Each structure stands twice: as C-alpha cells, then as structure tokens.
Amino acid sequence: MNESTTLDWLVDQVMKVLEQQQAQATAPEESSTISESITAQDFRSTQIDIMDTYSRVEELPPSLTDPIQHSNVPEPKWAEGMEELLASTPARIGVWRTGTRPLTSTMLALRNAHAAAIDAVFSEVSPALLQEMNLFTVETHYENMETFLRRPDKGRLITDSGVALMKDKCILKPQVQVVIADGLSANAIESNLKDVYPALMNALKVYGLSCGTPFFVKGGRVGCMDHIGEILQPEVLVLLIGERPGLVSSESMSAYMCYRPHVGTVESDRTVISNIHRGGTPPIEAGAHMGTVLHKMLEQQASGVKLVM
Amino acid sequence: MKTKMTLLGKTYQFQSLKEIMAKANEEKSGDQLAGIAAQDHTERMAAKAALAEATLADIRNEPLLPPEQDEVSRVIEEQLNEKIYGEIRNWSIAELREYLLRPSTGQPEIIRLSRGLTSEMIAAVAKLMTNLDLIQAAAKIEVLTHCNYTIGQKGVLSGRAQPNHPTDDILGIKAALYEALSYGIGDAVIGVNPVIDTTDSVREVLKMTKEVMHTWEIPTQNCVLAHVTTQMRAIRQGAPADLIFQSLAGTQAGNKAFGIHEKLLDEADDLIRRDGTAAGPNLWYFETGQGSELSAEAHHGIDQVTLEARCYGLARKYKPFLVNTVVGFIGPEYLYDNKQVMRAGLEDHFMGKMHLLPMGVDVCYTNHMKADQNDMDNLAVLLAAAGVNYLIGVAMADDCMLNYQSTSFHDIATVRELFGLRPAPDFEMWLERFGLMQNGRLTAHAGDPTLFM
Incomplete structure (x- = not known):
C-alpha cells in the first residue's frame, strides 16, 4: 500500500464522519427548505x-x-x-x-x-457570523469599496492596528494558520464558512496537525497571505476567500494554501482549490481535501507547482 | 519636442515622451494603478497639448521601449515603410488627427498612411481624439480578410459563435452553437474557449465543429482558443483547424507571461499554412485587451493604450483573419467603469483599424466592474457605427464557462437590423437557403436550435 492510498483512506474516513454530522445537523432544515420537493x-x-x-x-x-x-x-x-x-x-x-x-x-x-x-x-460578512465562528477581525488598507476594487495592492497589506491585534491574539509560528477573507464575495463566506471550517478542523485533527488562532480579514486580497506570513510565520497558511462572482453562482469560495508564505511569494507557489459552493466542489468535501493538501505541504515542505499531489 | 506646457496659469514640466503619452490618456484605473496617470484634469489636458505639438519624428526618435531590448518594438520598426514615413515625419499629432478626419481622406489614403506609422504614433493620435472622432475615422477603413470565406465588407456585421461549456461537453457546446446559428451568428468564426487545455480535448472540439460545418454546409471557419502550443500539437496530430489562435501582449515580457515569443508565432504561422484546413491567406485569430501587460508586471511604465497599440503592431505581422480586444474582461483595476470600458472599446477598435487589422470587439464586463448589460448595448451600437467587423455572440450574453457577460445572439441580430447590416455574404446566402433569413431579416424559424438536430 503506498502513501497516497493511506491518505485517500484517511480522507474517506474524515468525509464519513463529517457527512454523518452534517446529515444530523441539517436534516430538519433541509426538508423544510425544499418543501415542494422540487x-x-x-x-x-x-x-x-x-x-x-x-x-x-x-x-x-x-x-x-x-x-x-x-x-x-x-x-x-x-x-x-x-x-x-x-x-x-x-x-x-x-x-x-x-x-x-x-x-x-x-x-x-x-x-x-x-x-x-x-x-x-458590495456586501459585507455579518458580525453575527464572525462572532459565532469566534473570529476577530483585522483590516487591510482597502479604505473603501472603490479603493478596494481599484487598488488590489492595498488589499494585500494589513493595517498597523491589525498587525498589533494579530501579534496580541495569535499563537506565533503555528503549524497551520487559518485565515478567512471577504475578497470579492462576502456571500461566499456567508454561504460556505459554516460547512468548510469544521470540515477543515476535523481534517487537521485526523492528520494530527496543530492549528494557530484563526481570524477574519476585512478588505482582503489573496496577497494578504504574504504579509500575514511575515508576521505570524506559520509553516503553512490557508486562506478562505470569496471569489469574483459569476452569474451561475455568487457564492463561490476559494482556498489558497501556501508553505511558509512571505512577501515576494509568487502565484505559482500557491495551491488553490476553487469553485467551492453547493453547485461546485461541495464545501465539506473541500474542507477535508484542504487537510490532505496541507498535510502534504508540510511533508514535502513545498506548495504550488512544486507540490507533488 | 516641447515638454513644458502652461495651461490655465499653471506650468507643467514633463520629463519624457513616456510621461506625456501616459498623462494624455483619458482616465483609466490601470494607468492610475501603475502610478503613471495624470494627477488631475488640467494636467491631463496639458499632456494632450504637449502631445498635439509633438511630431511623428519626435515619437520615432524617442522609443518608449528600444527595439534592441524588446522584440515587439523590433517587429513594429521592421514593418515601417521608410518612404511613406519620410513624407509625414514632420506632421504634428494634431495634424495627423485632422488629416484622418478630413472628408478627402478616405480608404486608399489611410491604407498608404498606415504603412508609415508605428503603433506608438497611432496610440498618440487616439489620445487626442474624442469618442466621435474615433468612430468617424475608424468607419472610413474597410478591412477585408479571407480564411474560408471573406468578411469585413462595408455593410457587413459578423458574429463569432462562442458556444463555451464549463466542462467542454461536446453536446453542450453543440447546443449553444445550434442556438447561435439559429440567430444567424457564426459567420466570423465558430470559436470555442476550452476549459481543458489538452491536445485531445482541443482535437475533439475542432473535429466536432468541423463536422457540424460539413453536415450543414456552413460557410464559416473553426477555431479552438487554447494556448498556441496545444493547438500546434493538435494540428500536428491531424486535428482540422481553419484558424490558429493566441492572446497577445504589447511587450516581449508580457508575451513571455503568455508563454509565447516571436519565433514561436513564426513556427505556428508556418504550421497553420502547411497543415491548416482553410484556404487562407488569413489564418490567425488574435485577442488583446488593455491592462494585460500591467497585470503581468511587464509594462515598463508605458500606459495601457500605447501597449494595446503595440499588440496590434505585432498582430499586423501575421496578417490575421480576426483580431479582437476583449475590452472589459480584465477587471476594474484596469478599466473601472462603463465610461472607461466604452472609451477603451472605441480606442482599441480605431487603433486596430489604423493598423489595417480586421477588428472585432468583445464588448464585455465582469461582475465587479461598474458596468451592466445596458452599457454593453450602448457600446455595441457605437461600434456598429464605427464599422466593427464582428462582435462576440454568447447565449443571452452570459458565458457560463468564462464567468463574464458579453453580447448576445439577440444583440448582434438587433444591431444588424437597426443599422441595416448583413451577415457576411456567403453566410447570408446559406441562411436564406436554410430558411432562417430573408432580405437581411430573420424569419419566423429563427431561434430554434433543434433545426440543426
């Protein structure tokens, strides 16, 4: 039996547990949602x-x-x-x-x-969700929506007060750092976070990986991973971020993962799972898959095109 | 060249032609992102005033990116006709603008003039033109090209059928293609953007489109818009391609980010001539769009209008059958809103036509831009007035694979009726034989995709 079979088996186990949990949690809600059984x-x-x-x-x-x-x-x-x-x-x-x-x-x-x-x-992630998920918020230099759209560079840098907050609240040099950002769709976070996040946490547990202190970035672009990487110095960082919305779904989320992110990381050093939404890659499956990817990153000490999956 | 300008009591000192060219642009978020745009409206006007007085020789003598350092610059230089340039080298950019807009300047004059102009000179004059100037000057230029059939005639508006599918499903692509054909769209090309950039996938889509063309005897040409190297492999394995496609950037470094260079394009050009399925002589399909060089950090501090013109300078070498600017695809950090997209669409169309290229425009936007379908309606009408060769046809304008909105089959049909424009002549005859069109108008059968099943 080779290593990848073992990993697949592990993912399957994680998925089984999660699906059971999910079925229990959502069963009553689901039957009322699709009441006309369409x-x-x-x-x-x-x-x-x-x-x-x-x-x-x-x-x-x-x-x-x-x-x-x-x-x-x-x-x-x-x-x-x-x-x-x-x-x-x-x-x-x-x-x-x-x-x-x-x-x-x-x-x-x-x-x-x-x-x-x-x-x-143009929507915002609700404070209620962030509170429920126990996430504190740091901001980038995005200023306002217009600047955010015009100046992607500003969404890559955390403000000084945000940096201070991270240093104050977060475990330094964690094995895995989880960050959530609104990106171009707050809907994506609202719709998927509650499914993705527990799945990811369970997957990390299965692999025996330790997780730092997760938090939310307001006005965040993918590149904010690099700045956060410099401050908290995690071994691997995963960023859950809202994608540019299409017409088929405005709820699509991506997970960008990087081994030792730092200022100057190039795009090809990041591994991405995209199209995470109910009609695409199912959020729970995506969460479990992320665990596998992060585990491999730590094992190979690499990410992006250098990572052998 | 005059670099000092006094306007409304304020004096502006510009350091270089590069600075003047950038600051003379109409407002574009991409130039602002690059940090090269005018600080305010008056500075923009001062730069325009400086540019108006600059001569063609001033522009030639101060290369923004020297040919020794950049192969796109070299290709542009190599194509210049020195005799014609010599006759006009002392013209100011203001004079060039007025020459183009004069009633006595028509198609033959512009064809000759074009050979004496570099891409930078064409960009310079675009910066001094209003939207209506851009429309009027471009409308004078008829660019005919022939692949399997001829398009580009005055009075013709063609459409690309763009039947993309999120998983390249062959039946799914066919379904959208049948819908396109039933609205009279597809005379420019049946062009599919593949999700899966592999030789096998490209070959399958090329084969399928060719089969549909044969089955229904459709007078058009096919193309799969994969990376040029993938298409080359597919063609070498016997895939039936009428056209070969590639996206272009206006600098060598930008093209490197696209994974291409001049020699590779030469090789692909040779291949499509030997092993392509079309008659030719025009066998290329190029796409461009303002902002791609900045996005690849390959802009050398040059503004995005000038870089776009340089794409056309490179395209011109390969005598393409189709060129289009995908004007609103790249996002609000390069073109912020409807106003900027409309301006860019008209600029690109004019600059392409000034290079004697068969310009089409993908009139489009993404959902994080301040634009909507109404703006696309407007731009499509403006471009029809400017004599655009073709527009992109997507089912209800919503591309379910590329996740952006363009123009629909309905839109092209509407613009044709409004302006009395026709599909390409061979295609129109086919539509009439098929009972889909009569006297240039769609018949009662139009809009039924099952006609092709």
Missing part, C-alpha cells in the same frame, strides 16, 4: 411558468434558481431534441425572442443573476 433536476427540466417560479423563489436555495432553464421556443422542430439540448448545458439557450430581442422573463432572469452578483461584491 429537486434541482426537476426544476431545470420542468416547464414552469415564469411568474410561478418567482413565487417559489423564496422556498428554494438561491443556487437552484439561476439560471432558470426551460424552452420558450413555441414550436421547436424537435421537442425532445430541445430537452436534450437544455440538459446538456447551463448556457441560456432555447430562450426565444420578441422580434430580435429576448422575452421579458429571459431578460429579467439575466438581470436578476447580475444583481445578485453585484450585491455579493
């Missing part, structure tokens, strides 16, 4: 009147409502073929037209998705 698959293929879908929106997890996909073509040459096409892609096809313009429902669906994406960029 599954994702049904929702995509059923021809539901647009106003009807709007009335149901509140009952469905948001990731299932975008894009709304059913054929509007009045008399397609081959109706069954249309179903096959729709099932094959999330692209907004079979939408039909009024003259050369899209139908009102299709146009509004696109604008809805964009509105959600913009709101995700």
